Amino acid sequence: MLSKEMYELGAKRSAIRDLFEYGKQQAAIVGKENVFDFSIGNPTVPAPGCVKEAMLELLETQKSEEIHGYTSAQGDFEVRKGIADYMNSTYNCQLKADNFYMTCGAAASLSIILKALTESPEDEIVIIAPHFPEYQVFIKSAGAKIVVVPADTENFQIKMDLLEKAITSNTKGIIINSPNNPSGVVYSEKTLKDLADLLKKKSKEYQKPLYLISDEPYREIVYDDVKILYVPDYYENTIVCYSYSKSLSLPGDRIGYILVPDCVENGKDIYTAVCGAGRALGYVCAPSFFQKVIMKCQGKTSDIALYDVNRKLLYNELTKMGYQCVRPDGAFYLFVKSLEENAVSFSENAKKFNLLIVPSDDFGCSGYVRISYCVDPEMIKRSFGAFQKLRDLY
């Protein structure tokens, strides 16, 4: 009667969503202030002022059809040029408008590039644990095979020997995500260099390009002295998927891009296939009004200092209590070692104290919980008692 596969995908709720819904139910029972919901990565720091200013300016100065009309399928030329100019001045690269294809956010970027690259059901896409769970959905939906490289549980960088084993003659691409969801880790320059060396070696061995898909929704969300690296500087066959969801706190507005730099082998053809894949998936153009909004906010971000306050607060207090926590250099997640082997059972125990933390199993890596700290700092402070009680259980 209907697609069994789509039915099952629709019926299967994610562990994150389940916790989130549970939290809403609990709040009705015990009061909102007594539920400590660290489940969802929905930015709580407001969009920077430039967003509202840009929206008002566009409304006051532009004609309806200019802000609400279709743009070309790849996005408004001036918008793409604006992004290229910003990237060039920031990362010292030489991008043009036509290297960019505007999308409805990171999920769309990934779905489109995977559909554009996948030729046959033998094609393999390599992902590195811990990874964003939806990668599995996007890869399967594009018709490729999923290959997961086990986590480097020492540093949460990449175990190059494990990655090397995962790459075969069928490998089409490798997805990386730094700053990482869920670990909060930022890949070091050494990691990028080693990764590039390995991919170049394997490309030569198999006599074909291996595409690195760099999923960068958290690009600007880094702390302390961490430097933001431009991945194509390290490896030429890099395609960047970006979203303004986190950097500008606009997750609901669905706006991002795919960047195919000129240095990518077959880059022009890939860009054409991206246009085809966008069309095939039902994307007509990225939302026009928000294309114009983000162009006016290049280089701006939400107030990351507010996330940093939360990060330090949680990290310091939890480690003081004896929790083991991966060093969180970016994004807004803490990846904390479960106090028992089974993180699902650990997360269930946490619920007894109305503490909602996501077990790491769906991220392809067992034995951890993800704590989203894009939350109200007051909630963090109120949650410490619950974290202590959870600690005391073990």
Next chain:
Amino acid sequence: MLSKEMYELGAKRSAIRDLFEYGKQQAAIVGKENVFDFSIGNPTVPAPGCVKEAMLELLETQKSEEIHGYTSAQGDFEVRKGIADYMNSTYNCQLKADNFYMTCGAAASLSIILKALTESPEDEIVIIAPHFPEYQVFIKSAGAKIVVVPADTENFQIKMDLLEKAITSNTKGIIINSPNNPSGVVYSEKTLKDLADLLKKKSKEYQKPLYLISDEPYREIVYDDVKILYVPDYYENTIVCYSYSKSLSLPGDRIGYILVPDCVENGKDIYTAVCGAGRALGYVCAPSFFQKVIMKCQGKTSDIALYDVNRKLLYNELTKMGYQCVRPDGAFYLFVKSLEENAVSFSENAKKFNLLIVPSDDFGCSGYVRISYCVDPEMIKRSFGAFQKLRDLY
């Protein structure tokens, strides 16, 4: 190296886009005022005042995370409830929030519902000529077979005998589009009744539901005394795909919905599969801000009277010149008989007078041209000389 299919889809330009780009080039040579571009269906009537008011009100009264945050995948509950309430009071139906799944516009609605319904490569989706060309892309992309019913060139309703022949045991669904792009025709009540009778008969014959997918982006754009009919009243197994692109002149903002009424057989399961298909295609949620904007604009439309002025102006003048034209009751297209058998060659001749009109071949019906009259009425007036010269060629 990459998907040949996606590359070809990206490389193949539509006849409409080609004409549109040609027009921009010609404008640079002969002056914008001397090019008569009737190629594109991009609304020129501004969005109604309620859109700007809603945007400003949301910006002034709501917190950033409330207007820019993720909504649930199926869309904000209050938004869906608001649409249900509006539909119930307008069409006397009994819809609930959970019958609606918010989407990134009509193309997304169609892509998602087709993906949700398609089980096997044997599945067939029937479309009725003349039809929107992208239907072919969406059906193919969902993995089903395309079956085109030839046009009823007398009235541009549906030739029921031809439709009956097109329905087989593999038919999964039938797409209708009224008011129609490209013909401008609105299906009569008799057509809907005959269609329902035929589909019920065939459902019984094959002992399975045949889903009617009613693609309604032009629902409210009707003229004179034409009544808007609620299709599920005529045939229970109707799934409605809607978009605010045309009714509110918001094509770039990508906002619409899929409506699966309770009367649809397996409706709940289809809705679940819709959720799965949205996820598989990379849609996270429909644009949040514009979900809230359209909720505040239920029942409002752009000023359709302005399109009506254009419609009468063009229809009267062209028929006076001797052009034969399908009676245009809705949407903003005239479907005019080509003065020679080959509409592509006719459209090429029109270009000699800088008259850009789209040959009907891509709409699955030869021998006509589509004239989009969502344009400046002054351009229409300036174009009559060119139409006369084109007429005089034959």
